[in-house]
Amino acid sequence: MRAALRALGVIGLIAAAPAASAQTFSDAFAGFGSNDREPIQIEAKELKVQDKSQSAVFSGDVVVTQGEATLKTQRLIVHYDGSAAGGVNQxxxxxxxxxxxxxxxxxxTAxxxxxxxxxxxxxxxxxGKEVVLSQGPNVVVGNRLTVxxxxxxxxxxxxxxxxxKVLIQPKSLNEGAPRN
Incomplete structure (x- = not known):
């Protein structure tokens, strides 16, 4: 059985914040790739550059940051266009x-x-066996997320x-709303 949530539908509702400043869970991923004005910084215990395959393999407690977004993992393969000899502007x-x-x-978080x-x-x-997205106390769980x-x-x-599975905390949806 395949179930899907749409960001502008259910996820937007779950992640609702007061007024027009509402963000969706997908905003957590917007920092990577879509923001070409912010540099991507990568830290790891080890780096292996494989110029023939135009890739770099980072391993061991890898931390990637771009703007306000952070990614942590054990292994990261970065594929790039051009030669590594071309400099840091790959x-x-x-x-x-x-x-x-x-x-x-x-x-x-995801x-x-x-x-x-x-x-x-x-x-x-x-x-993954469980892909877990959360914003504050609200949680959505599945096994494949495409953004x-x-x-x-x-x-x-x-x-x-x-x-x-979706868990919505009632008070999180009512923040900023007038009470009757």
């Missing part, structure tokens, strides 16, 4: 994270086992034999 075309992937931005960021198509896909980084549309799928 264009990143794809990120592949594996091993306890954690992404955070402001009060939003966790899973693997995540890929396709910078050319502006798509992020996170998979269009440009539009913010997100689809969360359930395992074949399971269902998407």
């Amino acid at each position: 264009r990143i075309s794809r990120l592949e994270a594996s091993g306890r992937v954690y992404i955070a931005s402001k009060d939003q 966790t899973g086992e693997n995540a890929t960021f396709d910078m050319n198509r502006q798509l992020m896909v996170m998979t 269009n980084l440009k539009t913010g549309q997100a689809d969360l799928e359930a395992p074949k034999s399971g269902r998407v």
